Amino acid sequence: MPRLSTSILRHARHQHPLLPLLLRACHDLDSARNELRWLRKHALKTGDSKSSAPTWQQRFHRLCLERAKGVPLQYILGTQPFGDLEILCKPGVLIPRPETESITTYLASLISSAFTLKLSQRAKGIDESQWVADQKPLRILDLCTGTGCIPLLMHAILSPRIQNLRIAGADISPTSVSLANENLKHNIKGGSLQEKANEQLSFYHADVFSDDHCAGRANHTVWDILVSNPPYISPSAFNKTTSRSVRNYEPKEALVPPQNLLETGEESIRSTDTGDTFYPRLLHIAQQVHAKVLLMEVADIAQATRVVELVLGTRRWEACQIWRDWSGARKEKRKRKRKRKREVILINGSITRVMGEGNGRAVLVWRDGGGKMLGLSERCR
Numbered sequence: 001m002p003r004l005s006t007s008i009l010r011h012a013r014h015q016h017p018l019l020p021l022l023l024r025a026c027h028d029l030d031s032a033r034n035e036l037r038w039l040r041k042h043a044l045k046t047g048d049s050k051s052s053a054p055t056w057q058q059r060f061h062r063l064c065l066e067r068a069k070g071v072p073l074q075y076i077l078g079t080q081p082f083g084d085l086e087i088l089c090k091p092g093v094l095i096p097r098p099e100t101e102s103i104t105t106y107l108a109s110l111i112s113s114a115f116t117l118k119l120s121q122r123a124k125g126i127d128e129s130q131w132v133a134d135q136k137p138l139r140i141l142d143l144c145t146g147t148g149c150i151p152l153l154m155h156a157i158l159s160p161r162i163q164n165l166r167i168a169g170a171d172i173s174p175t176s177v178s179l180a181n182e183n184l185k186h187n188i189k190g191g192s193l194q195e196k197a198n199e200q201l202s203f204y205h206a207d208v209f210s211d212d213h214c215a216g217r218a219n220h221t222v223w224d225i226l227v228s229n230p231p232y233i234s235p236s237a238f239n240k241t242t243s244r245s246v247r248n249y250e251p252k253e254a255l256v257p258p259q260n261l262l263e264t265g266e267e268s269i270r271s272t273d274t275g276d277t278f279y280p281r282l283l284h285i286a287q288q289v290h291a292k293v294l295l296m297e298v299a300d301i302a303q304a305t306r307v308v309e310l311v312l313g314t315r316r317w318e319a320c321q322i323w324r325d326w327s328g329a330r331k332e333k334r335k336r337k338r339k340r341k342r343e344v345i346l347i348n349g350s351i352t353r354v355m356g357e358g359n360g361r362a363v364l365v366w367r368d369g370g371g372k373m374l375g376l377s378e379r380c381r
Ligand SMILES: C[S@@+](CC[C@H](N)C(=O)[O-])C[C@H]1O[C@@H](n2cnc3c(N)ncnc32)[C@H](O)[C@@H]1O
Pocket: 093, 094, 095, 096, 097, 100, 143, 144, 145, 146, 147, 148, 149, 150, 170, 171, 172, 173, 176, 206, 207, 208, 209, 229, 230, 231, 232, 253, 254, 255
């Protein structure tokens, strides 16, 4: 982060004596002002009635000092918005990112639109409520669930339309599983999730790399849709590209996959320093649980390309797409600017469509009717 000029610091101090502290953690004065407001509100509402307890002003000062040290705002305030949900955040569990919110919302919107279309076509002439009741459950599994943000948002978006849902999230960290369960209760209590989420959503402890992993644990050996935002940052990128706040305060094991081959020589170090460890395993699990759709979050377009190469190598998937950060954005823009060209890239001789705006963020693959589930029809060519 660039050093702050004396004039900006003076200007900030003039506005509020604690603002210079927040400028150390924020990129600009506007963000620092917003954070000042939120921290003040938080200090006011988290008081203790005991006479020996610190006053709200003392608490406010302490919170600003913590933030100046780089403690993420979400760990201080204890929450992060994710769609219409309020996700509780705690040290030891990764804070949900807006890019994950964007791809989750886009996936859920595709499923929801395709379901509505199918409903309107099939239900013509028959009793719609009977058709809905006869539907098999839609089963969605999220591996590496963290706070549970992905399954929770999928349920919030899908449950008003799709009655019969089974959604689960799994994580290796017991702290994550317990926080995901807290998030389920918190959002039902706050009215952002329907009561039925209690029966339709569950979280459990599992290691993706153990054979005793996901399928049986939530009483389903088959999952229609598999989603995962796994640890995907290489050790060198973790040291070079992540912010001080991420490195010092967020759990490294949520971001960097285990580097099993590190001690076997220099060549292995180079080949494992990619952050790609989870993807072959996710493709293998998708096979085991007969998933028709698999969405994997990635770091950038280079990693997306490597993941598509892996997918093509399995010869088990009908089609794949790469999604950028704001996956729904291109569709919206296209409505305004009809002539826009489709973005495609050639990977190992196969044309792969790239959706949305921003950085490469996810790889979507499907087969066996998975395309219909999402209202998508293209094939790998
Ligand atoms: C990048 S975070 C994603 C968290 C959450 N899904 C989100 O999008 O905010 C990765 C998560 O994977 C979990 N994890 C790491 N290794 C794992 C493993 N072997 N099996 C299952 N979960 C794992 C971490 O505990 C962490 O919660």
